[in-house]
Amino acid sequence: MSGAPTRVYIARLAGIAVFDPRGDQVGKVRDIVVALRHGSNAPRVLGLVVEVQPRRRIFCPMTRVTNVTEGAVVTTGLLNMRRFEQRAGETLVLSELFDKRVTLLETGEQVTVQDVGIRQERTRDWSVEKIFVRKGGSGFRRRGETVVVEWSALSGLTLPDPEQGVVSLLATVEKLRAADLANVLQELTPKRRFELAAALDDEKLADVLEELPEDDRVEIVAALEGERAADVLEEMDPADAADLLSELPPETAEAILSLVEPEDAEDLRRLLSYDDYTAGGMMTPEPVxxxxxxxxxxxxxxxxxxxxxxxxxxxxxxxxxxxxxxxxxxxxxxxxxxxxxxxxxxxxxxxxxxxxxxxxxxxxxxxxxxxxxxxxxxxxxxxxxxxxxxxxxxxxxxxxxMLPENWRDADNDPDAATDDEEEVTHGA
The missing domain is CATH 3.10.580.10 (CBS-domain)
Structure with a gap:
């Protein structure tokens, strides 16, 4: 890009298409990677986390980005198809900064991050320039005033927030299909993964759990309050719900089953009586x-x-x-x-x-x-x-x-990486 510096707000980039120089779609933007710096220096934007098929997240350096609009991102050159792994000193804006509570230095007031504006300088480097924040209020009924401030006007952006919400993050992922949302959850830190899962409605969470690997869904269900876990289980396909119960510790599974509606619990107990790899273990008890x-x-x-x-x-x-x-x-x-x-x-x-x-x-x-x-x-x-x-x-x-237990993990797909990929190192 050339000419005047460009500013883009990150919430509007979430989920937009990424194209190669020929106009073919490579994938979709799922997050933005920034490097936090000491003092009042604004974070440098390192690149984009792009989801490509089959549900694999890769890194696209900002040096490969030739154009950014609210409707598309255009890249140049080949990209490394190796799975993205976050490094020390890197922050994911959508996953980790949205909904974070920070402090306005001028007044000492607590505000919540709603959006982040990034800017391309004449040097072609990108950095965080503006932070869109909301004053006062919390949760889903926030009514405080919204303001745009400089990065340097805030403190606490680099500190953990034990009561960080998920409203803004939820808004960026709510339209994703269950399989794609499950992939997003896998990429979050355990704390953010549970916060986002807990904020989903019962039906959506049930659909997502059906798409998650065993370890992740067991972790989420085990952390849910008993009544909530039972409600979510009732929304799941019975065969998937029975599989999930069989993966939980017996005492946990029994405690949840005791809270499930008697008719649904009876179906689940019957499914649990069959071996997983038999017709009875695979069937749903609710055909037409x-x-x-x-x-x-x-x-x-x-x-x-x-x-x-x-x-x-x-x-x-x-x-x-x-x-x-x-x-x-x-x-x-x-x-x-x-x-x-x-x-x-x-x-x-x-x-x-x-x-x-x-x-x-x-x-x-x-x-x-x-x-x-x-x-x-x-x-x-x-x-x-x-x-x-x-x-x-x-x-x-x-x-x-028939598929291996870890088939949902894109790293186990032998065709995910190609021989003609170009080596690039994120964070360099």
Whole structure:
């Protein structure tokens, strides 16, 4: 860039696209790395944390940035695809400075950091120039006056804040999908990770926990207050909730289960009775279940539920009463494509695929995977010895169990780094 110095506020950079010189998107901005300096010298901006596929965070030095706007970042040259690791003396602005309580030197008043403005000098170096702060108030109902001040007008930016909030950080990540938000949580310090997780609503946190590695989700759930942990568990897919409970210390798991709604707790205890790598351990006890006198219109209305995964919405299971798992006698499955071809007033019992054999709860993973591959299925019914429907296994449940336990960690992806990457050192 050339001409007049440029100033950009960092909150507006969060999540924007990063492009290479050819105009191809490289990834998205997830944070900004700065180096704090002694005295009143403003921090130097070292570079950007950029998320590339598959959910890997890399470092893009500011020396590689040719243009920064509120809509895009353009870089030049190749980037090192090695996973970003924060170094001593480096600070992540979005993760660590937003919501931090600091002191206005002139008045001694406590204020909260809302945003940070960075500026490119004529030397082409970038530094922190302005801090947007809010006076008074705290939490989600802050009403204090907002002001923009120089970095040098504040103290405490380099000190830990034991009561740091997450309102501004939450605003930058609230629109992320669960898998991407889980990746953000993994990159935070343990303190900030728990603060952000605790601030998410139950449904969002449940979705995020399903995407986190075992150690991280156990750490978060174990730190939650009992009632909150139970509420979040009830929002999770039952199979994922059972997996999480099995990873907790037995006394912790039992304490949480005792606070879960009795009907949900019964489902979870039943899932916990099966080995993880069996049909019973992988199934969900909440597929779409209908009585035989239901119409095609009723079946289509049920699978339109936006909370259903595509695999669960692909078919309807028809049974005799009772209609909660374990159900009465299993009669067959109605595939959604067949339902779409039938008159709405037709009965689902007339369009059943009764040739699809269900599987038993003790069937091992190897048998389940062969079944999916042989018949090109997206879900399989699971029944007991008396033909009572216990649940259904979806193809995504099977894939989760076939991958290594640490598959969510991008560092274990052998294709993540390429031979033609250029070596660059952040912080240099």
């Amino acid at each position: 279940i209908l009585p035989p006198d239901s119409t095609v219109a009723e079946a289509l209305a049920r699978i339109r539920d936006q909370d259903l995964s595509p695999a669960l919405a692909a078919q309807v299971y028809v049974v005799r009463a009772p209609f909660e798992t374990p159900t009465g006698k299993y009669l067959g499955v109605a595939h959604f494509q067949r339902l779409l071809r039938e008159p709405p007033s037709s009965l689902v019992s007339a369009v059943l695929d009764d040739a699809l054999e269900p599987i038993g709860p003790d069937a091992p993973l190897s048998q389940v995977t062969r079944y999916f591959a042989t018949y090109n299925l997206v879900a399989i019914p699971v029944v007991d010895e008396n033909d009572h429907l216990l649940g259904a296994i979806t193809v995504d449940d099977v894939i989760d169990h």
